[in-house]
Amino acid sequence: MTFKTRLATALLLAVAATAAMAQPKVEGAWSRPTVQGQKAGGGFLRIESPTADRLIGGSSPVAGRVELHSMKMEGDVMRMREVDGIEVPAGQAVALQPGGLHLMLMDLKSPLKAGDRFPLTLKFEKAGEVPVQVEVRTAAPGGKAEAEGHGAHKH
Ligand SMILES: [Cu+2]
Numbered sequence: 001m002t003f004k005t006r007l008a009t010a011l012l013l014a015v016a017a018t019a020a021m022a023q024p025k026v027e028g029a030w031s032r033p034t035v036q037g038q039k040a041g042g043g044f045l046r047i048e049s050p051t052a053d054r055l056i057g058g059s060s061p062v063a064g065r066v067e068l069h070s071m072k073m074e075g076d077v078m079r080m081r082e083v084d085g086i087e088v089p090a091g092q093a094v095a096l097q098p099g100g101l102h103l104m105l106m107d108l109k110s111p112l113k114a115g116d117r118f119p120l121t122l123k124f125e126k127a128g129e130v131p132v133q134v135e136v137r138t139a140a141p142g143g144k145a146e147a148e149g150h151g152a153h154k155h
Contacts, residue, residue, distance in 0.1 A: 039108055049090065062067060
């Protein structure tokens with residue numbers, strides 16, 4: 001190995017290490033069970049990234065496509081709207097949860113059953129693709145009943 005290639009390798013490793021450190025952390029991904037014939041389901045999770053990034057999409061083998069949605073009260077009506085990105089500020093957790101920002105799994109290939117797990121790939125503007133496992137459950141993980149035994153903490 002010449003000095004030049006060694007230097008190039010060292011630089012590549014440094015870049016790779018930086019990229020790995022900037023990887024967003026995704027936790028508590030869950031989705032609600034769906035009934036036969038239901039074509040879409042919400043996906044919820046928590047994202048925290050050491051550097052500012054933007055969630056721009058996702059994909060999953062269980063769905064034809066994955067959309068990003070916002071939810072807002074307009075008068076007395078709760079409306080969902082597709083958004084083209086969700087900002088993830090540096091070091092600040094972003095929660096995708098029922099009633100707010102969420103993922104929408106469209107064209108579900110089969111019903112989601114409680115207890116099932118399925119893979120989902122999130123796509124970030126800077127970090128690229130981040131794979132996560134989604135758990136199908138009737139309530140958010142870390143809910144009250146669950147938190148009691150686990151030394152729950154609030155942010
Ligand atoms: Cu939605």
